[in-house]
Amino acid sequence: MAELKPGRIVEWHRLSPTLSLFRVVGAHEGHFPSYQAGQYIALRRDDCLLTRKVKDGEQIRFVPDLDDQGKQKRGPVTHSYSISSAPYETEEGNYLEFYVVLEMGRDGVLGRFTESLFRGVESHENDRLAYVERIVGDFTLAKRAAGFEHVLMVGTGTGLAPFVSMVKQLHRDTQRGQRPEARYTLLHANRTHGELAYHRDLLEIEKAASFDFVYVSSVSRPVARDLADPEIGTGRANNLLRQVFDLPARDLGATAPTFPRERPVEMLRKRIDPSRSVCLTCGNPNAMADIAWIAGQTGMKFEKEDW
Secondary structure: OOOEEEEEEEEEEEEEOOEEEEEEEEOOOOOOOOOOOOOEEEEEEEEEEOEEEEEEOOEEEEEEOEOOOOOEOEEEEEEEEEOOOOHHHHHHHOOEEEEEEOOEOOOOOEOHHHHHHOOOOOOOOOOEEEEEEEEEOOOOHHHHOOOOOEEEEEEEHHHHHHHHHHHHHHHHHHHOOOOOOOEEEEEEEEOOHHHOOOHHHHHHHHHHOOOOEEEEEEEOOOOHHHHHOOOEEEOOHHHHHHHHOOOOOOOOOOOOOEOOOOOOHHHHHHHOOHHHEEEEEEOOHHHHHHHHHHHHHHOOEEEEOOO
């Protein structure tokens, strides 16, 4: 069994009240295991608010686990997260980076791990954790995208994490003379501009043109500055993908899908040949299910991150 190692959180960067980027370093400057872009690691916190599972008819929900005095219990919780840092960054800087959301159930119960994670970290009062000294998963380009001429990556919310790791590593490898034969397109949607993690980094990688890469970003709650920005579209990722293939939008009450003016839908239609493409997706389960349906309608190979 893999060993638990002590670590601490550094460089916590809050993008919004419910979204953050942060890095983990080993408490004793130990080195992390080597890994491939797209893999994940388990993190552990010892002061999490505990919940218990209850069945309400056919529905399963989680409620606070209370002690004899009616106070919610705290204890250890382990949770796995995709790594957003590229392997070369971890090798050189000896850190792992993550892009996470403060989870909340339909009944308002906060996610056990992320409630602890978002509480007191910025003041360094609660920056300790542990990690399992093993990085695993097969959501990698070598496993899921081998042999395809075009790789379409669709990330919703923090589902961007494995893809930004892949793109940064591809950029680095190309600079070292290992240019990939395939072309890559990344579509990422989040609620607001501030929540588009790595936005500037990805634009710079696209501009560098070290390999064939196009980055399309979108926000589902646009404001005036977003509508004026030629590098940002509007709407949810699955609806943007539907537009590429002339399929009707889903959830008609949602923001109308529009592509960034500098990356019009016509560019994507020319770029994506379903018969030669694989679609990798990670993020919101409902969005991933719809993207799977879109892939089925077009004959495109579909792969999702699913632990």
